Amino acid sequence: MPNPNQSLARERAARSRLLQILRGSGLIRATWVKLNRPCGSGVCKCATAKRHWHKSWSISQSRAGKLRRKSIPNRLRDEVDGWLKQYWEARELLDLVSEEYWARLEKKPRRK
Numbered sequence: 001m002p003n004p005n006q007s008l009a010r011e012r013a014a015r016s017r018l019l020q021i022l023r024g025s026g027l028i029r030a031t032w033v034k035l036n037r038p039c040g041s042g043v044c045k046c047a048t049a050k051r052h053w054h055k056s057w058s059i060s061q062s063r064a065g066k067l068r069r070k071s072i073p074n075r076l077r078d079e080v081d082g083w084l085k086q087y088w089e090a091r092e093l094l095d096l097v098s099e100e101y102w103a104r105l106e107k108k109p110r111r112k
């Protein structure tokens with residue numbers, strides 16, 4: 001049987017972290033995709049061997065059944081990485097709050 005005080009504390013902590021995220025720098029639902037490919041130039045080093053292929057990063061998201069993808073320049077990588085992490089953390093926190101309410105409904109009814 002879960003301790004109701006503990007579960008209240010958990011819920012409060014999750015809500016307050018959620019608010020912090022929402023007031024913060026931004027969030028985005030996406031996952032990283034690492035691309036490795038030749039640039040197509042015959043004189044570039046990448047034309048000689050696969051190990052010289054250019055690395056680049058994109059983010060992708062499936063939305064309404066369609067895949068959406070956006071290439072992210074190196075200078076934005078850290079910022080976008082922050083947004084991604086915030087999104088996934090917020091989602092976990094939402095789920096945690098939701099679980100508390102499931103637990104509340106599943107508890108035996110009692111008078112207040």
Ligand SMILES: [Zn+2]
Nearest residue numbers: 038039044046
């Ligand atoms: Zn190249």
